[in-house]
Amino acid sequence: MPEPMLSMSHIKKSFGGVKALVDGNLDLEAGRIHALCGGNGAGKSTILSILMGFYKPDAGEIRLNGEPVQFHSPQQALAAGIAIVQQELSGIPHLTVAENIFLGEEPRRGAFVDFPKLYRQADALLSSLGFAIDPRARLDTLTVASQQLIEIAKALSRHDARIVIFDEPTSAIGEKDAERLFEVLRELAAAGKAIVYVTHRLAEIFQIADDYTVFQDGARVATGQVADINRERLIEMMIGGAIEGEFVKENAPTAEPVLELSGLGRAPWFEGVDLTLHAGEILGVYGLVGSGRTEMLDTIYGLETPDEGEIKVFGRPLPPGDVKAALATGLSYVTEDRKRTGLILSASVGSNLSLAHLRHLHSLGFVKRPAERALIDRAIAGMRIKTPSPAQLVRNLSGGNQQKVVFGRCTAGEPKILLLDEPTRGVDVGAKKEIYRFISNFARAGGAVLMVSSELDEIIGMSDRVLVIKQGRNVAELPRRAADQKSLMMAAL
Amino acid sequence: MQTGSRAGTNPLAMREYGIVFAFIGLCILVGALCQLKVVQGTWPQNAFLTVNNLLLILHQISVNGVLAVGMTFVIISGGIDLSVGSLLAFSGMMAASFATRSPGVTAWAGNYGAFIPIVVALAVGSASGALNGWIISRFKIQAFIATLGMLMAGRGFTMAVTNGNPISALGPEFRWFGTGKLFDAIPIPAVILGIVFLLAWIILNKTVFGRYVYAVGGNEKSARTSGINTKAILIWVYVLSGFLAGVAGVILTAKTGSAQTAAGTSYELDAIAAVVIGGASLSGGIGRLTGTFFGALIIGVMNNGLDILGVQSFYQLIIKGSLIVFAVILDPSRKLTA
Structure with a gap:
């Protein structure tokens, strides 16, 4: 088995008295799409936030290409090549595609934005990604799916991203646009990047992911290749055992x-x-x-x-x-x-x-x-x-x-x-x-x-x-x- | 609850007392500065701390105070009314046209005593306010924009009434409301302010309507879920603000003895300042009439004191502008509304 590109092992994290992560493990390999599954509060977003440098783990180890690393801020994680594609569309509607992609990092000439260079850069980036989008178009003239692609371009433009996290990228777009997005994901994986894919739509996991990791109650409970499991098995792993005595139910329905x-x-x-x-x-x-x-x-x-x-x-x-x-x-x-x-x-x-x-x-x-x-x-x-x-x-x-x-x-x-x-x-x-x-x-x-x-x-x-x-x-x-x-x-x- | 009767833990009450201390502090400061002049021998007596001057302050703040009462309702409901200065002028002009002895300024001009012109002013103010409220609630336009439109249109209506001419030679019955005195001492405008304030306080704090104003400004969706007709509440809030602009129009016109087309220009800003100094939140749901009252008093005392002390008017503006911003920065409970 090859050395994973990223390996997070035995990560612990508590907020106040609440244990969000008890034993968080995640291994990502280059060139593969990895689905991260689990219910609300299972610890998915906590482990991703730690990977992104938003939280400091209480315990545990993160290795990137075999080297131990620690991210004290999102900037450090970004610099190490970890990018996230935001779930919510966060673009500025009245700016152009290029302006949105390079927001805050515009090429400048003195105090002025160097627009010719800005559009050249955006053109180069978009065509390298294979997105047929006009960088001069105003963002709000684009479909939601194209706007999502812009978010991806934005995430990839900043640094040489090696790990790209997608947090429910299809929640706002339709099936056809999702297909286009999946193509992009496969291309990114083919280019050697490790992709983390978070979704509540189980069908998508079987459509696109190579590997899976299931979280439950703050710990990894299963991991493996998607090809080895089916949907029923995945749901079973996500559910695990239920807590007894959580509910109170003493009513009896009538026919009225x-x-x-x-x-x-x-x-x-x-x-x-x-x-x-x-x-x-x-x-x-x-x-x-x-x-x-x-x-x-x-x-x-x-x-x-x-x-x-x-x-x-x-x-x-x-x-x-x-x-x-x-x-x-x-x-x-x-x-x-x-x-x-x-x-x-x-x-x-x-x-x-x-x-x-x-x-x-x-x-x-x-x-x-x-x-x-x-x-x-x-x-x-x-x-x-x-x-x-x-x-x-x-x-x-x-x-x-x-x-x-x-x-x-x-x-x-x-x-x-x-x-x-x-x-x-x-x-x-x-x-x-x-x-x-x-x-x-x-x-x-x-x-x-x-x-x-x-x-x-x-x-x-x-x-x-x-x-x-x-x-x-x-x-x-x-x-x-x-x-x-x-x-x-x-x-x- | 809203009256803050259990003051101990209620930050709203803290806000209320804070402004009283600020007011007292300001009075002591101005009084001390004036006393300094007496000690130095420049003045024969303390010109600030006389009964007549304090009554004068009440007289001076009456117009802004009345406008600020309406503005308090509007701001608590989550809106803003930029049109009150123009509505003051419009209703004042209309009132004057029914109280003038110089016929011919308008087709209908004449002197009909006091009652008719006052009713006209209040009706004009209320109707314009109703239009504001209807536009805001019916078309879901931001209050800032709707009342900005009314600010301009209202000024235009005012000029249209007389082709841009002022109306003077107002009858004595009407003028009594600006220049008369109760018991030969208390200026009638101050009495009107007192009545307006009292009634408004009762409406805001004791009636269901008042509670709904807080609810609509605090969270409109929640108010709607509670079965409140939020549109109707909003319309009534702007009617009230327009009505009080009519009252202010009567006071100012009767006080100055003539209706000018430029009357009340930028008065909306003074009214907003009084409400904000009084601790209301421009995001709605928070504010108190007692705060507004002291806010208007603080502005009045400052204007009056700086005048007496001979500070030039442009420095007065700088001081007043700074005070508004500092009042909000220093507000101890401001973080609650952020």
């Missing part, structure tokens, strides 16, 4: 429908979605990011207006695009991103809790403070929110407690149907269990829960039924006993 969607659609996000949610039921909705899940919840709740289809709550049609009507019929919505859409960070815990209920807590427009205070105290006690006082600014709370504030607001009005979007994202284990207990109790008391999540464990642990959404359509419905990780991932990918 409370929320019915028929043929619901909103272009371009989703279409023809049918589902029935029953009292006492927790219905999980699983799908990849971008599958239209959040948009569906937004539409049910009335934040957006559907193009087609009908929403019925307790057998009665719900007026579309009317949040107040949704609230009045007993719907409540815990949104995906508590900082962006959930909380008012500049306000106190109390104001956040009472916000959705002030319309019932006033006389002649004046807030009834004692009634408001009572509602706030009930919500803090009910959700066990840890805050020194209701006057505390919500931004000073921990992630778990912030999420409990969102739950507290949504449930203070005694809703009958809860729409949850990623209910435990960015929440520590302890608070997670409390939230699960709350969800379970809510359903046990006759409430109905529609829960969107991209965490498979959570979907399987909490749901009575699981609906799988793929590219804006519901493609499968699985009862609890049939919903395991393998079948869900198979349906969603």
Whole structure:
């Protein structure tokens, strides 16, 4: 076996008390494409960040071509020939392709940019990579796929890159453009570079990667050649064993429908979605990011207006695009991103809790403070929110407690149907269990829960039924006993 | 909660007290500088620390104070209103056209006492503000741009009313609102400012509407998810700002005795300065009327004190400009809003 170009062995890294990497290993060979797999929090991004010089490892060794190296900064890693192609498109739309590629390193003549030289350089680079892109075109006139290629050119222009990391490069582009990208990857590998490829789309791994490494709970659990495994085996390796007692589930679904969607659609996000949610039921909705899940919840709740289809709550049609009507019929919505859409960070815990209920807590427009205070105290006690006082600014709370504030607001009005979007994202284990207990109790008391999540464990642990959404359509419905990780991932990918 | 009654842990309250100390400090500084002149024998008495001068300061800040009250609502809601100076001029001009004894400046000009011109000014201000709010919420245009348009258009309307001429010879009933005194002592504009401030404070702190203004500015999406009609809230915020520009227009026109087409030019900047010195965040969701009140007072005391001390007006501008920037740099809770 040849000496690997890069070898990272027994890397450890903790953040505070949280062990992000326990035993991180990664071996890359020149001229090969290496797929890095694992769920969220498995340690993939931590080991890549260490390779990129963003974090210092607590322990372990990195060898580049057999020589031990240490990267104290991203600049050092770049200088050693390690380049990353950013996942998110970070170009400047109103500058040209060439200006974007050489941003910050423009050839100059005195204080002025030497444009002729800039375009010559860009031309040479693009043609050497085989990209047929005009360096004088403004970036925003290009397709997203071409912009992604520009990101690659940018990463390769800076230094003589020997290792190129691609972090979910196809998340924003379509299949045809992905094909073009794969060609480029193969050419780069053929030119002797080592490629790291991170993706959640398993099919791509079998399409393009030569080697694989699977991470789980901060350690490498498997590595080898892609040719030796199949998709099922890969999923099994990624799943490993599940933790016991993580979830609380004591509800029992009834046969009484409370929320019915028929043929619901909103272009371009989703279409023809049918589902029935029953009292006492927790219905999980699983799908990849971008599958239209959040948009569906937004539409049910009335934040957006559907193009087609009908929403019925307790057998009665719900007026579309009317949040107040949704609230009045007993719907409540815990949104995906508590900082962006959930909380008012500049306000106190109390104001956040009472916000959705002030319309019932006033006389002649004046807030009834004692009634408001009572509602706030009930919500803090009910959700066990840890805050020194209701006057505390919500931004000073921990992630778990912030999420409990969102739950507290949504449930203070005694809703009958809860729409949850990623209910435990960015929440520590302890608070997670409390939230699960709350969800379970809510359903046990006759409430109905529609829960969107991209965490498979959570979907399987909490749901009575699981609906799988793929590219804006519901493609499968699985009862609890049939919903395991393998079948869900198979349906969603 | 919003009233900050539990001050201990609430940085918003700290901000509020900070500005009171800054105000007191400024008064002591100006008073001491004036006292120095008395000690040196240049002045017979301390010209700053007299009841009349303090009442004069209130009189002087009344126009900016009223505008700043409206601006506080706008800034808390996450917007900005650049048009208040122009709307002040427009509503003042319209009011004057119904309070003048020199007929013929407009087709409808005449003296109709005080009530009608005031109602006209308030209606003109409110309607223009409603247009601002409607454009901002309906077309999702940045408030900066929408009200910049109104800043120019409002000035144009003002000139169009009289073909660019001022209106003078205003009736005494109308002028009382700028020059009259309560109990022969307190200037009516200061009384108006007091009433406006009090009512606005109640609306912002005690009503559901006030809480929604904070919510819309703090996180519009979250407010929408809570079932709040954020568009309506925004429209009302700009109506309020326009209405108060009308009030300010009445005060200024009645005070000076004539409506000038250039009246209120760049007053929006003084109003924004008062709000920002008062601790509000231009990104919305944070701000207090008491802060704004002291912000307006600080600007007023500084203008007045520097005048009394004989500092030339261009140095005054430099000092005022520096103060605004320092006030924000030194704000202890600023990192919270970053």
